[in-house]
Structure formats: C-alpha cells, structure tokens
Amino acid sequence: MSHRAAPPPTNPAGGTPARQPGGDVQEAAVVVENLAVKRGKNLVLEDVSCSIPAGRITGLLGPSGSGKTTLIRAVVGVQRITAGQVRVLGRPAGDATLRHDVGYFTQAPSVYRDLSVVDNVRYFGAMHGKGRSDAAAALEAVGLAGFERRKAGDLSGGQFNRVSLACALVSKPQLLVLDEPTVGLDPVLRADLWHRFATMAAAGTSLVISSHVMEEASHCDTLLLLRDGHLLAQLTPGELRSQGRTDDLELAFLRLIQAAEAPTDTSGAETEGARP
Amino acid sequence: MNGRMMWATTTRVLQQLKGDPRSIALILVVPAILLAFVYWLFQNETLPPGVPRTFDRVGLMMLGIFPFVVMFLVTSITMLRERTSGTLERLLTTPIHKGDLLFGYALAFSIMGALQSLVATGVAYWVFGMTIEGATGWVVLISVLTSVLGVALGLLCSAFATTEFQAVQFMPVVVIPQILLCGLFVARDAMNSVLEGLSNLLPLSYAVDGLQQVAKNTVVTSALVADLIVVACFVVAGLLLASLTLRRKTA
Numbered sequence: 001m002s003h004r005a006a007p008p009p010t011n012p013a014g015g016t017p018a019r020q021p022g023g024d025v026q027e028a029a030v031v032v033e034n035l036a037v038k039r040g041k042n043l044v045l046e047d048v049s050c051s052i053p054a055g056r057i058t059g060l061l062g063p064s065g066s067g068k069t070t071l072i073r074a075v076v077g078v079q080r081i082t083a084g085q086v087r088v089l090g091r092p093a094g095d096a097t098l099r100h101d102v103g104y105f106t107q108a109p110s111v112y113r114d115l116s117v118v119d120n121v122r123y124f125g126a127m128h129g130k131g132r133s134d135a136a137a138a139l140e141a142v143g144l145a146g147f148e149r150r151k152a153g154d155l156s157g158g159q160f161n162r163v164s165l166a167c168a169l170v171s172k173p174q175l176l177v178l179d180e181p182t183v184g185l186d187p188v189l190r191a192d193l194w195h196r197f198a199t200m201a202a203a204g205t206s207l208v209i210s211s212h213v214m215e216e217a218s219h220c221d222t223l224l225l226l227r228d229g230h231l232l233a234q235l236t237p238g239e240l241r242s243q244g245r246t247d248d249l250e251l252a253f254l255r256l257i258q259a260a261e262a263p264t265d266t267s268g269a270e271t272e273g274a275r276p
Numbered sequence: 277m278n279g280r281m282m283w284a285t286t287t288r289v290l291q292q293l294k295g296d297p298r299s300i301a302l303i304l305v306v307p308a309i310l311l312a313f314v315y316w317l318f319q320n321e322t323l324p325p326g327v328p329r330t331f332d333r334v335g336l337m338m339l340g341i342f343p344f345v346v347m348f349l350v351t352s353i354t355m356l357r358e359r360t361s362g363t364l365e366r367l368l369t370t371p372i373h374k375g376d377l378l379f380g381y382a383l384a385f386s387i388m389g390a391l392q393s394l395v396a397t398g399v400a401y402w403v404f405g406m407t408i409e410g411a412t413g414w415v416v417l418i419s420v421l422t423s424v425l426g427v428a429l430g431l432l433c434s435a436f437a438t439t440e441f442q443a444v445q446f447m448p449v450v451v452i453p454q455i456l457l458c459g460l461f462v463a464r465d466a467m468n469s470v471l472e473g474l475s476n477l478l479p480l481s482y483a484v485d486g487l488q489q490v491a492k493n494t495v496v497t498s499a500l501v502a503d504l505i506v507v508a509c510f511v512v513a514g515l516l517l518a519s520l521t522l523r524r525k526t527a
C-alpha cells in the first residue's frame with residue numbers, strides 16, 4: 001500500500017478520490033503561466049507553464065541546474081520573476097494571505113543550529129499559532145521523537161535535514177513545497193517519508209516535491225520534467241514509462257530528453273516528449 | 277504587528293543565548309572588567325581638593341559606551357547568521373511581520389543589555405565608589421538605551437554585510453568614530469566646527485551628553501530629556517530602516 005502505483009494515463013487516480021489530477025483550473029493548487037526568471041544575465045526559467053493539481057503529489061524532476069529550485073521559489077513567492085505569473089491557491093504567489101497556507105522546505109536545511117530540536121519546531125509552529133502538541137506530531141512524523149532536547153547542530157546531516165522538514169510540516173499547510181527533502185536520508189526513512197507524503201495528499205494536502213533522483217518519480221502522481229530552464233513535459237510516471245518505452249524512469253527521462261533534442265526543427269520548448 | 281510572534285522571537289533568541297553560556301558570561305562580565313581597568317588606569321592620579329576623580333567622569337561615560345559596542349557586535353553577527361543560514365528567508369514565508377522579527381530581536385538583546393548595564397553600573401557604584409550628583413536610575417536608563425541603540429544599528433548594519441568577516445569590519449566604521457567624537461576624549465564644544473558638527477549627527481554623543489547631565493545635576497534637566505528623546509529617535513529610525521532591508525522577494 002505504501003507504494004503509490006503509477007496509474008495508466010487514461011484513468012489517473014488509483015484510489016479514485018473526487019479530484020482529478022491536472023483537472024480544471026478550479027482544482028489546481030498552483031497555476032504557472034509563461035513564467036520567466038532572469039538572474040543576472042542568465043535566463044534561469046523560460047516560458048514555463050503548468051498546472052499543479054490540488055491534493056496530489058507533484059514531482060519536480062530534472063538535473064541539477066535545470067531550474068527546480070527557482071521554480072519552487074517562484075511558487076513560494078520569494079523569487080522575483082521577470083515575466084509571466086504564478087497563482088497559488090487562487091491568489092498571486094507571495095500574497096500575504098498565502099503565508100498561512102504554504103509550507104516551504106528549503107534545499108539547504110534552514111533551522112537554528114544553536115537551538116534544540118523541539119524549540120526549532122515550536123518556533124516555526126508559533127508563527128502559525130501551533131502549540132506543543134503540533135510540534136510533537138511534526139517531530140514524530142519525521143522520525144525524530146526522542147531527539148527533542150538535542151541541539152540541532154549536534155545532529156547528523158540526515159537528522160538535521162529532518163528537523164528542517166518538521167519545521168515545514170508543523171503548520172499543516174494546504175500546499176507543501178519541498179525542495180529535495182529526501183537528500184541524505186537512508187532508504188528506510190525515505191520510503192517512510194514518501195508514505196507520509198502520500199497520506200498527506202490523500203488527506204487533501206497538495207505537495208510539490210523536487211528531486212534529482214528519478215526513481216523517486218514513481219511516488220508522484222504528476223511529474224514536471226525540467227531541463228535547462230524549460231518544462232520538457234508534464235505527465236504521470238506511467239506516461240513517462242510508456243513514452244520512454246521502459247520501466248526505468250531514469251532511462252525514460254533520458255530518452256525523452258534525446259527525443260526533444262533530436263528533431264531538426266526546433267519548434268519550441270514544450271515538445272511534450274514527442275517520439276519519432 | 278503581532279505580540280505573540282514577537283514574543284516567540286524574543287524567547288527563541290534568548291533560548292539560543294541560553295545554549296551558549298560563554299557568550300552570556302562575556303556579555304555580562306566584560307564591561308565590568310573593562311570598567312575596572314579604567315579605574316586602575318586613573319588610580320594614582322593626584323587631584324586638587326574638590327575636583328572630581330577622572331574615573332567618575334570617564335567611567336560614567338563608559339557605562340554608556342560599553343553596552344553600545346557589545347550589543348552592536350552581538351546583534352550584527354546574530355542577524356547576519358540569520359540572513360546567511362536561510363532561516364530568515366524561511367521565516368519571511370511565514371505570517372511573521374518584519375516588525376515582529378526586528379522588535380523581537382531588539383527586545384531579547386535589550387534584556388541582555390539591561391542585565392549588562394545593571395552589572396556594570398553596580399560595579400561602578402559599589403566596588404569603585406563612583407559618585408555623581410544625579411540619581412543612579414537615570415544612569416541605568418541611559419545605559420540600557422545605548423544598548424538598544426547598539427541593537428538597532430547592529431540590525432541595520434547586518435544588511436550591508438554578506439559575511440561575518442565583513443560584519444566585524446563595520447565596527448571601525450560605525451562604532452569607533454562615535455567613541456572618538458562623543459566627548460570622551462575631547463569635550464564636544466572644544467572640537468573644531470567640522471568635527472563638532474559631525475558629532476552632533478551621531479547618536480552616541482547624545483547618550484554621553486545625557487550621562488554628563490546626570491553627573492552634574494541633581495534634578496532632571498530639559499537637556500537630559502532632549503538627549504533621551506534624540507537617542508530614542510535614532511533607535512526607532514534604525515529599526516525602521518532595518519525592516520526595509522528585510523526583503524521577502526529576492527532575485
């Protein structure tokens with residue numbers, strides 16, 4: 001049960017909840033339209049448009065430097081954008097009212113090293129009016145129960161990462177945006193977390209999770225494949241497998257990239273992984 | 277502004293300090309030790325009868341200067357760490373108001389500044405027998421005010437440093453000119469007009485002038501009140517400017 005089976009493209013929902021992934025705009029947690037981000041002279045994101053379904057896990061995948069973090073920062077509303085627009089839960093990204101509803105886990109764990117584990121989580125919880133029990137639940141969720149009194153800076157890298165994750169979970173946001181949350185975690189814990197993400201999505205939370213490990217894509221309902229600042233494709237893991245004609249998601253992604261680059265007519269960024 | 281978030285920030289900053297007893301000890305004890313140095317420095321001076329000891333003059337000013345310097349350094353480095361560790365960016369995605377964060381910081385460090393001032397003032401009075409005309413309460417108040425001033429300027433300056441190395445370099449830029457021109461070495465009205473004019477623009481000058489007012493007068497003078505208001509205005513201006521440097525969106 002912990003493994004969310006990749007649904008076939010025609011019937012995307014395995015458990016068939018009310019919502020359809022990638023459905024109409026009403027159901028989208030995030031709508032990105034023609035987003036461009038320039039940092040200095042570099043165009044980090046170019047003409048990215050996508051719709052992130054509510055109550056689902058959306059995986060943001062691509063090699064490092066492909067613009068994953070920039071897209072995530074744009075969704076959270078901390079990224080100054082050059083063109084286009086990002087709407088989150090029906091409001092413009094970065095809107096003051098969204099700060100209650102969006103949880104953000106940065107790639108570099110951003111917690112206070114000189115503060116105890118539980119004090120870190122309680123502090124970020126306090127910003128959302130959450131109390132001790134919420135902090136305890138968040139720590140339980142990331143497998144850090146029993147580490148409450150330890151100083152965050154004294155923990156191992158993976159544990160430290162999980163403190164940061166607990167700080168994002170504690171507010172129980174409607175939209176949880178996680179930038180590479182499973183980096184440096186052991187396989188058992190990784191599986192555990194993905195299971196927890198699935199439970200959260202089933203309870204109605206929308207999750208956007210970035211990763212550069214393609215095998216993690218199988219845990220997601222929808223995939224956004226980024227490369228060099230362009231959105232290569234938005235599809236389900238099942239569609240990726242069939243389009244790449246392999247069960248190996250990594251290989252499928254590679255074939256998609258090759259297919260996108262191979263055609264002589266450079267018709268545009270969104271080739272949607274068209275095969276010859 | 278939201279009192280709960282501000283208080284959560286104050287508590288968090290104090291909790292961070294609690295985990296670092298050495299810093300607490302340094303904050304509380306160092307000004308008192310330096311005061312002792314000033315005392316011994318002037319121990320052997322011979323004075324005509326009726327002239328106040330140099331320690332009573334210099335030591336008193338030190339009670340305003342030390343808290344300012346220490347709090348400036350502590351605050352600018354702590355705030356810079358907040359900026360570079362990513363916790364600031366994360367905090368600014370939560371509902372916290374920038375004012376809650378800055379005033380939370382200011383309150384936490386002001387509490388430390390107040391404790392520091394109490395220790396230093398207590399040592400000056402009881403151990404070294406400092407004697408001045410005015411009430412001790414005013415000395416403590418001015419001392420606390422200068423520590424808050426240090427906090428406000430430290431928060432502001434942290435925005436202009438990208439590394440801790442740069443942050444400490446702000447001390448010669450921001451702090452030392454104020455010490456030179458505040459009237460500690462040369463009375464301000466005895467300076468040349470350029471330096472005197474410059475001195476009039478620096479907040480520490482008003483704090484030190486306030487201390488001198490307390491030293492000379494048994495009653496509260498209007499000059500003292502004016503000095504306190506000027507320093508308080510610098511504090512508020514510093515915090516407001518600092519809040520402008522906190523950006524929720526970056527490139």
